[in-house]
Amino acid sequence: MGFAFKRWALVGAVSGFGVVFAASAYAGYAWTPAVYIDNTNHTAEGSFVGARTSGNSVEYIGVTINDFAVTYYAQDASGTYRSCGHPGAPGTTERIEVSTISNQSWFRFKWDPNTGYCVAPLDIQNNSFMSSP
């Protein structure tokens, strides 16, 4: 009994140290901004990592591009969904815009409530502290 207890205590201690050192291996500042929708100013913002690590299965944010449109969309934790699209087929500017967004991105889009079209400026930030965990 005593020997078995000691053996399990040793295993636990080793595991504990392992967890501590593994956690400390990921150094650096980290920020995981959640999806936020501002209906007054008609903006939606958030980060991929923030949405993924939010602790709920509701919020997400994204952008999609195809031959006839670029569309930004977001859903916050309360389930509010907003979207905007660039009118017309995507041009060079829109394609560069979309390619700028990555796994380390935070971005904000603004929609025109009368047309649903995106309103400039689109705000994109790429930061080390928004990398995937």
Place this chain on the structure above:
Amino acid sequence: MSIVFPNRSSSKAKALILIGTLVGIGGLGYWSGGRVKSATASAPTVANEPTQVGSEKKSQGYVTRDELSALRVEMRAEFREVTQALGALQSATTSAANAAAAKTTGAASEGNAESAPDENQIREYDKSKTVIQGALRTGTWSADDRRAFRASLETLPSSMRDEVISQLLVAINSDRLKPNYKGPPF
């Protein structure tokens, strides 16, 4: 300094002074003619002598062979630069003209396509609006709605496509439609 002449012989004296002045000017011109000619009238002459001798003659209007060669090289370089600049300007002008022509042609063809949608496009346009209206009755934008709407979009001309996309987005952003799936609206 003023010269005073007796009244009775003043015209005679004036004549003598005029003649004397003309003779003086002529003599001066004869005396300095050679120098003026070598310094200004004749073109620079290439000196065949070495540089030292040439530099002595430089003060007399000569240019050495080395200096002339350098001048030629410099002139060639400048001529080359000017030629290149002209070539670049010409190609830029041609490119701009071609781009303008292509843009005009593209706009014209797009305008023709926009002005006359075919029957299939009209049918798909109506179908896309029907999908939105059907969804508005329930307040839900489903994955099936999205699929049908997107299929219609692919056949529509730009202006029709933008119109129905706008209708959908306005309905979504005003909470009259809510997607019941996760992802883009179309």
